[in-house]
Amino acid sequence: MKMEMFQCDYTGGCHPAILDLLKKSNELVQLGYCEDEFCKKAEKEILKTCHLSSSLARVFWVASGTMANLVTIDTALSSNEAVLAADSSHIATAEAGAIEACGGKILSLNNKLGKISSSQIDEICEDYYSREEVERSHLSRPAAVYISFPTEFGTLYSLDELENISKSCKKYDLIFYIDGARLAYGLAASNISLAQIAKVADVFYIGGTKCGSLIGEALVVNNSKISKRLLGVLRMRGGLIAKGRLLGCSFLALFENNLYLSIGERAVKQAQVISEAFENAGFPLLVPTMTNQVFPVVDASTLEKLQKKFKLRVLRKTDDEHYLLRLCTSWSTSENQIQTIVAFLKKI
Known part of the structure; x- marks a missing residue:
């Protein structure tokens, strides 16, 4: 897969x-x-x-x-x-x-x-x-x-x-x-x-x-x-x-045609979509999503499901049952990737 x-x-x-x-x-x-x-x-x-x-x-x-x-x-x-x-x-x-x-x-x-x-x-x-x-x-x-x-x-x-x-x-x-x-x-x-x-x-x-x-x-x-x-x-x-x-x-x-800033703007918008999807699914964020990094806190069962389909970073355990994650967007993040994780979170 x-x-x-x-x-x-x-x-x-x-x-x-x-x-x-x-x-x-x-x-x-x-x-x-x-x-x-x-x-x-x-x-x-x-x-x-x-x-x-x-x-x-x-x-x-x-x-x-x-x-x-x-x-x-x-x-x-x-x-x-x-x-x-x-x-x-x-x-x-x-x-x-x-x-x-x-x-x-x-x-x-x-x-x-x-x-x-x-x-x-x-x-x-x-x-x-x-x-x-x-x-x-x-x-x-x-x-x-x-x-x-x-x-x-x-x-x-x-x-x-x-x-x-x-x-x-x-x-x-x-x-x-x-x-x-x-x-x-x-x-x-x-x-x-x-x-x-x-x-x-x-x-x-x-x-x-x-x-x-x-x-x-x-x-x-x-x-x-x-x-x-x-x-x-x-x-x-x-x-x-x-x-x-x-x-x-x-x-x-x-630095030609404002490309550097355009890359940033696109990734920030994508991160906001992911952030909202986690919150809508009932998962809190460590900090409000401001840039291209999203920091949701999920339970062990959700983490196991996420790891079968998405490569993300597990930062630490927040307690016995929950984990702090980090997800990043970038110039190469596709709209299909965004739609895939949003759809996944809607089914959780």
């Missing part, structure tokens, strides 16, 4: 527009290490969309979100410094200790639906700087803040929340870094633009892997301290891509 895939948002290959551009570029001889014409053109389009000047900002190309997080935070932190992040964040829960392996420390903050607040950042920093110098020397100095947009629960920060975090970071000289693995869906589901993201953050990445690309992320750096060192750190950590055209073509295609 064919399994319908909702396990993650990178089960498909890549959007056809990307594949078409890759085919056209295949016979061309290009420079390596992301100095090819496609990376250059894509960088220009991204900076234009972000309202950033090429004299002040740069785009670096990385293969994965974990690599983007690792090289950014590794560049931002000295060996006695720490990054502040939600205890539910990707760097704290799903990257096998990558930050710690490079000598950094994560100061985990209690999350509220995946989010942290500027007041939490202020509290940590005020406590650190209120201490005497010798006492501070025993602690890791807060040097950066990491958030995800959308969060790991698919929730969204408001523009006010982002601006307040940015203000706290400036107040305490912290690098503000935004993980944009699912940025297409966050932009589609909010009234926040790429230019506004670029205005508040020192560094952020535009997710490709989970948003229609075959591979790769565009790491946008709007901080000279980071941009001066990042390429060397990227090379040192094994992340500098020799055949950069793969990413250049991907993001050039994604």
Whole structure:
């Protein structure tokens, strides 16, 4: 029996527009290490969309979100410094200790639906700087803040929340870094633009892997301290891509004709349909569905039935009889898949 895939948002290959551009570029001889014409053109389009000047900002190309997080935070932190992040964040829960392996420390903050607040950042920093110098020397100095947009629960920060975090970071000289693995869906589901993201953050990445690309992320750096060192750190950590055209073509295609946002809008609408189907069938959601991720709670019997037809992720048991699930939509989710799961849930 064919399994319908909702396990993650990178089960498909890549959007056809990307594949078409890759085919056209295949016979061309290009420079390596992301100095090819496609990376250059894509960088220009991204900076234009972000309202950033090429004299002040740069785009670096990385293969994965974990690599983007690792090289950014590794560049931002000295060996006695720490990054502040939600205890539910990707760097704290799903990257096998990558930050710690490079000598950094994560100061985990209690999350509220995946989010942290500027007041939490202020509290940590005020406590650190209120201490005497010798006492501070025993602690890791807060040097950066990491958030995800959308969060790991698919929730969204408001523009006010982002601006307040940015203000706290400036107040305490912290690098503000935004993980944009699912940025297409966050932009589609909010009234926040790429230019506004670029205005508040020192560094952020535009997710490709989970948003229609075959591979790769565009790491946008709007901080000279980071941009001066990042390429060397990227090379040192094994992340500098020799055949950069793969990413250049991907993001050039994604930023033509508003494709990136269109991919996000379609997937968000599909997730809303799935979300409503679970609720109509009597299954509660952990959090309201805002982007392309749906988090229903189902009983053991329903889970067994679902797993016979649908590939999805079981996150954890919520009690002896119930399980928290995650389902994702993406560029490759078909309307037939949506109709299939909706029809299935109507029969439960």
